[in-house]
Amino acid sequence: MDGAFDDWVDADYLGSGAGLGSLVGEPGAAYGVDLAVYTPFTHRAIGCAMRVHSVLGAGFPEVIYQRALSIELAREGMQAQQEVETPIYFRGQQIGSRRVDFMVEGPQPEKPILVELKATTDLADIHFAQVINYLEAYHLHVGLLLNFGSTSLQYRRFIKSTFHT
Template sequence: MELLKHDDVTRKIIGCAMRVHTALGNGFQEVIYQRALEIEMALDGLAFEREKEMPIYYRDVEIGTRRVDFFVSGLIMVELKAIIELEDVHLAQSINYLEAYNMEIGLLLNFGSKSLMFKRLLNKKFKIV
């Protein structure tokens, strides 16, 4: 079985998210899960930045900024949701962020359902700089 890129880090992040969801369940606002995940990832020794503001460019012109929930180990973008069900629009939004920030790997975590939901995302337009 082929390992996915940065699988060790994504597994650690998902493990942290599972511990948070087990402890809190569903029904809280996204910011509550974000704060709990921050504590859990720090305890697990993961290096991360929370709510890092990043510029968005169009044709090399900065047109705005967006804050991503977490950048982990400088490798993985993590976007949180606290909604009943993930829809295609949430997946598309997260992939757009990956492309805008030129990040190769992302995780979309949803704490709003009875079980933690997660999607591993791959930026097919990723460029090594």
């Protein structure tokens, strides 16, 4: 995955040790995204996903986890829109549309968090690329990739700092 995309950061890839704050967690940081304002929201959403996985375990189709996560997000009091369809543009022309699994509340109404679900044995580069492409298409800064298909919940947080025109 290293070098495949030059303007995104996988926050979990960076790790939680020293240096993360100086890269993405401070206003005016190198990546231009204040991750600290998103963290409470991403933690709550990941917590909801963990509760869903602890009850259902692995082995169901993605739609089952999507329905369960919708219930758990509402129970947590998080605003979330499910199956959000948005047009995709290329050089100013609409070429189609895609649906993301969820847009979950973020630090401001215009800054939601994209949440994409999978139910596969392991995450692959194509799943990472999908989230990165969705962040680009929707001009969103933070996305979560949640995989319910393994023995424990897998999750990755992505930060998109710049967008192509």
